[in-house]
């Protein structure tokens with residue numbers, strides 16, 4: 537037993553967490569719930585999305601040859617964890633067979649928070665202990681829970697921050713008890729016109745509240761991964777910071793709020809373009825190499841790794857290879873951003889020569 541009562545032995549929570557943020561690799565967030573996935577599929581298909589479309593796209597992503605060089609783990613949705621590839625191999629086994637750790641999204645979504653108009657709290661704690669047992673048996677070695685905080689007039693409220701932090705910590709403690717590494721994802725949304733200053737202040741408030749709760753609920757920081765937003769300006773703000781400013785503000789915010797014991801940090805892309813998500817990660821890692829930080833700084837991207845492959849595939853078998861090639865290229869670029877050696881110019885030349 538570890539100090540927080542987990543049944544894990546030999547620090548294997550920590551070993552899994554470190555493998556998830558291993559240098560040169562990142563995490564594929566393929567955990568869209570049915571509704572979100574269908575929303576992404578609808579514009580690219582010429583028919584209504586079905587379970588088979590969702591399964592086929594996940595199979596395409598998980599069987600891309602060579603992805604394991606740049607991808608350490610993949611987050612699945614419940615439906616996907618129960619699906620198999622065309623040859624009958626469970627999709628989780630397809631991943632683990634090539635050295636990609638399977639993970640599972642265990643929250644059941646962000647729902648309106650009573651008494652707090654415009655704000656949400658993430659649900660899914662009821663029955664979580666039992667679900668974690670089942671997911672572990674099905675091969676999941678880590679989990680994910682996302683809390684969302686919107687910036688607006690007087691938002692986020694202290695109430696919204698507190699209840700989401702509490703839920704994240706309850707989830708994380710249950711995961712560690714079950715021998716599963718929790719990805720703790722408090723996402724401050726970048727929708728709106730807010731300045732980068734506001735974004736930095738709010739992200740810091742949120743992270744401090746989350747780490748207070750994690751400490752109170754005895755979560756072992758060495759056995760978890762933090763998945764935060766980068767500090768950006770609101771997408772509708774007329775004043776956008778450059779990559780260097782994003783890096784400076786993001787690292788300052790993390791240093792002021794994230795304990796050094798945390799195994800690693802894997803940023804979400806949060807609706808940035810593929811290129812912006814990579815360039816920002818690259819700038820963050822370049823600055824971190826100069827200044828020194830105690831954590832690995834990785835990625836756990838959903839849209840930034842999947843949007844282009846999805847639109848290339850568009851449900852066409854003949855397009856599978858093209859979609860897989862695009863995914864590999866995006867994974868490779870983000871892997872280079874892990875050590876600050878991403879070269880967008882070279883990538884543009886490569887793309888126009890191809």
Ligand code: 5MM
Pocket residue numbers: 565566567568569570571572573645682723804805806807836837838839840
């Ligand atoms: C992949 O999208 C996840 C959300 O799905 P639901 O809204 O259907 O629950 C999301 O949690 C995602 O894992 C993170 O936000 C990171 O994804 P992005 O696209 O922001 O990198």
